[in-house]
Amino acid sequence: MPAELMMWWFKARRAHPVLTAAFGAFVLLLMVFQDNSVVLPSLTGGATQVVLTLFIPIPLVAALAMCLDSRLFSAESTGVRAVTYLDGGLVVGVAGSAVLTSALIGAILGDPAIMAAGRNVVFLTGLMLIARVLLGQPGTLLPMAWVLVVCLCGFRPGNDAYPWTIIPEPLGAPHAAAAAALMFGAGLAVQIRIARNSR
Template structure:
């Protein structure tokens, strides 16, 4: 297991990912920006963009592998990869809760929820597109900014733009994450 973790560069990439995520959430706080949109003039929370470095480093860790050795090996790496992803996301959710407690604002908790949703999308795309799937969360963010608002109110399908107390956004994030982990099972034994 130690070799697996070192092959994934987990000791370097994952602590950096979690630190960047926590610092990003703390720095942006509850700040919003006005971005161009096709369907309104929404004020977008900067915290929507904080999970992107976390996802990029997570994908780099997952793709830092020796595919031929893993496919020919007796032991499947799927369980270990899913445990790695779950641990990183648990750390991200914990960081978002801690930052929200320090700031006294619930807005930071959306960072962990959004990271779960976007990770699920990324892992689902990774099953078919490989490393290029790291761009799926970025595409989702651009789509939400461009057509995800009616005036200044987000549509229900955006998930990541919904308020921190949205139960449907939390449920959709959890479902997307679980589906992404299931898709990870399919993609982890491929060599290409």
């Protein structure tokens, strides 16, 4: 792959300024929020105590969506197939870095909620990728909408999360890990397939 193509793609996606700032914010929020929580009203009755780490993935996922939407349509419509794989590599790199970083910080601080933030980045990234294809740019708001729906109606009395919510589930919940992996895989496959067919 020519170096010129990679440099052009990297500049077109604005990956360096946008993702550097977003990843810095991700790390900072992991260390600041830790296991802190906030009480929010619930549509299912009463109030719910929600850990703030549920909100940490949102800036990083939004920044990734911004990068993927930053393109030079005239140049990319000429059929440079490698751009599709570069975008896929960017998605995998961001999600993988989030998982490793949250695991490291969570292990140092002894906080499972921080370690689960990486899994949540993976899940919400997959959701964003699928929503972008189905709904266009407005679909990038779906991860934030998911978090809000979880906060408002995703908990049973006693602050017990429903299994479908995924992101507030404990780190060791196998169904949450499987759902995150499946959502991410589906999102990546849709991203690559649609990008190929649009060229």
